[in-house]
Amino acid sequence: MYVGVDLGGSKIAAAIVDDNGKILTRVHYPTKAGGGSEAIVSGIIEACTVLLRDSDNRVRSIGIGVPGAVREDTGTVVFTPNLPLMNVDMTSKMRSMFNIPVRLGNDANCAVLGETIAGSAKGSKDVAMITLGTGLGGGIVVDGKLLTGLSGGAGEVGHMITVVGGRKCGCGRRGCWETYASASGLVRTALGHMEKHPESLMWDLCVGLTERVDGRTVFDAYRTDDPAALLTVGEYVEHLAIGIVNMINILEPEIFSIGGGVSNAWDCMEEPLNAAVELEKFVRFSEDAPKTKIVKARLGNDAGIIGAAMLGREWVN
Secondary structure (H helix, E strand, O other): OEEEEEEOOOEEEEEEEOOOOOEEEEEEEEOOHHHHHHHHHHHHHHHHHHHHHOOOOOOOOEEEEEOOEEEOOOOEEEEOOOOOOEEEEOOHHHHHHHOOOEEEEEHHHHHHHHHHHHOOOOOOOOEEEEEEOOOEEEEEEEOOEEOOOOOOOOOOHHHOEOOOOOOEOOOOOEOEOHHHHOHHHHHHHHHHHHHHOOOOHHHHHOOOOHHHOOHHHHHHHHOOOOHHHHHHHHHHHHHHHHHHHHHHHHHOOOEEEEEOHHHHHHHHHHHHHHHHHHHHOOOOOOOOOOOOEEEEOOOOOHHHHHHHHHHHHHHHO
């Protein structure tokens, strides 16, 4: 058994997970980000302490998924954009307290590992995944192993440029894929079309308040054939497809899994997205050639917890 911890902006979700990726016991604690890095680490330690208390010493390792850049080799959180963690040694104290291996990983890497072991890509060796939330996270598995790069920073696909000189990104660059294909990017696109279409149903759904526009606003209107919503989703899918095609052309994985909040509208996106990808990808001329299958992620919020636990499993096995 293994402990997996998914560190989020508002909560710490932790669980005991078996070798097959099944969650056996789980706990939740507030992140307490206002207390700084010490309060956050204390919350993680508290969650692990509760889980380990009743485990009869059967837990072999702890894995922690962090929403930011990490150094897996040193167990250090380098930077997190939404939490007060910069150059924080998160693992040494826990190793000494619990006397078992502790491994750190990026949360998107944990999600793809979880989906590969127990979700939408189970049984596949080469997998790519993106999570479409406030930002756009990414993770890559090659030959059954996470691709983490030299210092743990591989897979940040949301920050490849897909529009030269495009929208300003939180990372400081312009035109990052994230600024168009994340949930935030979808909302920015929707607001542009709403401004040109005051008759759009999206205005009614958000009660005239642009700050209330979200993915559900867009897709609920899309399902009624609202013209502005159709334009929004069409533009969004084009941007999403550009990045996916880039990744497929580079990696050609067996499975390309899509998670995050926007994937809940898979019924609206699956057909046009597959059509756009098929039209643009490099290997498109052979009918008999194996094709990357684009699928919706299955594990939801559990992907990060399961994947974090599996970080530890990969480490100790």
